[in-house]
Amino acid sequence: MRELLERLIDAATGRADYIDARHLRARRERLAVRNGAVHEVLSSESEGVGVRVRIGGAWAFATARGSSRKEAESALAWALDVAAGQARVPGAPLAPEPAAQGTWASPVERDPFEVALDEKLSTLTAAAKALRERPEVAVATARFQAFRTDKAFASSEGAYCEQRLTECGGEIAASAVGEFETQVRSYPASHGGGVAQAGYEHFAALRLPEEAPRVADEAVALLQAPACPAGETTLILAREQLGLQIHESVGHAIELDRVLGREASYAGTSYVSADSAGSYRVGSRLMNITADATVARGLGSFRWDDEGVEGQAVPIVREGVLQGFLSSRETASEIGLERSGGCMRADGFARQPIVRMTNVNLEPGQAGTLDDLIGDTDRGILIDTNRSWSIDDRRLRFRFEGEAAWEIVDGRPTRLLRNPSYAGVTPEFWSGLDAVCSPSEWRLSSLTDCGKGEPGQWGHVSHGSAPARFRGVEAGVA
């Protein structure tokens, strides 16, 4: 592949200020068992080249499927024509970066694509069967998914690197249907389940069949549970819901393309400005957030991003004050950073790299275990697993709803609550953070359906967190 990409770069030398080319071969497997039947068995593959050129400040990007030199050269020619034909606009120089060299692969103990379909389906079938032990469960679903991306990257600055990324995971969900509503419980997470940059060992460790009876029981119990009471309360967020809270209210808000107004067309802008690093208070002093592309098993981890910048850990919030952004070489340069934060990623060969989250993590605190945190809470609610999320285009005003909650009374979890919603304004909400559990409780949660960009791109990312407590939150909102 090296020859193909480097020939492309050579062919454009002198005709553009910057060129990079990526070759990708992507593979995906998705299995689902639903109500005792195999609902989906999908195996997909794609391969192609994406070429990105910059002339003046204008970018253009074109693609060719496969690995044909002729097709790739046509794509390059198209990109050069379009970039050259755009209005001349001033463009900041790209932030300097050593030319990436080498190879890297995510650690995998057991290749998920080498595991027999029978073994995977057996696990899913057992899990779905266990969910259906409760007759009130109308829909029982167990899913497996695995992704593999082999990519090679070359640039006109002399970079050439190859990476193999492998991701694997799964989930179960029970839907109990009542007269007026349906209640769903998922494990280990909703919206794609628990996926890690790892092999089949991660899926096996989820122990879906063993967790299924509890999940089914909770789904059924939710049908009869009282609704989450309305009013101001103390809120404890379990890891998955907290991960989504971080994702929506912090992760997207600190994408530098948004901050600079480049995503106003679609994703929106941000409540922070480019000059607010070092001074803008996002939350309480317990809020410490790091964008870390080096954390093991994270879906936002890699050796190099899709413009050849080495993965790194970037401080985003320290003691509640904004410190940094998620950036690219261009956006970093525009605000005077010495180096890109290494956040450019693309969804396949046919999409151009855009600023994406690495693993945006809330650093652990000192509140002990989740049980300790609950024990330290007189009254409040604990929300687990996201059901619904929505936030405005500046990432300020949000409304989230979990799958289940437990009322906390005198330091003990008591009754189950259904439809637990809460709403807030980002800096006010994070200012209410008054406890974060200790490192022993810190884990990654994953998202495989983060949408951004035009044309649309799905992003995979993880968020590390330990359960945390927020004071003065409006819950039970309409």
Place this chain on the structure above:
Amino acid sequence: MSGAAAVADRALAAAPAGDALVHVTREGSLMLRFAGSRPTQATAVEDLTVEIAVVRDGHVGRAATNDDASEALAACGRRADASATAAARAVGAGPYPGFPQPAEYRQLGRDTTPPDPADGGRALATAFEVADGTGVEAHGIWTAAEVETAVASASGTRVVESVSDAFMKVICIAPGGRSGYSATTARTADGIQPARLAEDATRKATRRGEPAALPPGEYRVVLEHYAVGLLLDTLAITAFDGLAHAEGRGALADRLGTAVASPGVNLADSPRLEATLPRSFDAEGVPKAPLPLIQDGVAHRVVHDTRSAAVAGAVSTGHARVPGGGPGPIPTNLVLIGGGAVDEDELCAPVELGVYVTRLWYANVIRQKEALVTAVSRDGTFLIEEGRITRPLADVRLTDSVLGILARTEALTSRPGLASEGEFYGRRFASAVACPAIRANGVSLS
């Protein structure tokens, strides 16, 4: 553009013997993004997806590739076969009845053209000129595509069609930060009027007056067709998915034949209507046909693919999204019939205190059975006082049942617009909702 049918034939020939179906989509698309009145990204895609689906003992195995070489197609077919066979081994006989038999379908005659970067360049330049002239920044996209789809099956289905689509949206942002939105969805790029879009967006962004704020509550609301379209998109998922309906999860479970909306609400899936983005067949090659969903406010029916039809004891209505089902079937050519109001001003006229919403954003289903959704307004939210728009309003969150809003709909404009978010995740499948602006009362805002 040509060749999807030939690829489908070759893939079918390479597929294993037995019940098999091939779905081929070839995309040629171009998208130009702009921000701050300058071009920022240009993306050209030439790609195809060949999907081979095989049925073994009531189970569907699917495999996909973007390589149309003979060896790759054969390998794709083997993977699909292995998947279906493994599924049958895992649980015994499955519920899938087999791919549909060929049926006569009506080929919609239309001309398509490949996207031309020059068209896009001119559209951007026009939008920038309008924005510059009024002191606002223009943000948005211009995109056009030609997509060819073919389905071939072992049982004899052979269908192919080419469609084109074009979309442009302009968001203008005034120096104070207020923004306005306008967009057009069309079948071809010449259906886009960039100057008008930029002017509309500018007008909203520069509307005078200090932004007001309203306390949470229930308000009379005028929703432009962009906002109505997004709400109806969520209704397609929550109410009309035949699989969810059969399982009792859908918003119309036990409600078919009953009044679920105002008598003035007539909603259909109209895949042949030229004013939409017409489609002739679904992912299983089943012909599409007009289908009334809500008539005079009464819920009429839901939609099916082969899989959901088997569960419900019904027949496919041509709404498969992938061969063999999987994600539930949904209508993709929704048309809400217009009412008697001339325009949005007439909708505002009887409103003493209310809210005007241009578009909604980040809509998410909270509870499917209630069709309960939440979304935020953006790019043009205004206060209505004494029958007219008086000043900008801080963006509001709408959390309400879409069926509830339709039940509380008081009036609709006569002329529908074609609403789309212009989102193209994965292989491009352009769809849009044809709908008018509406006025509804008691809409929950916060």
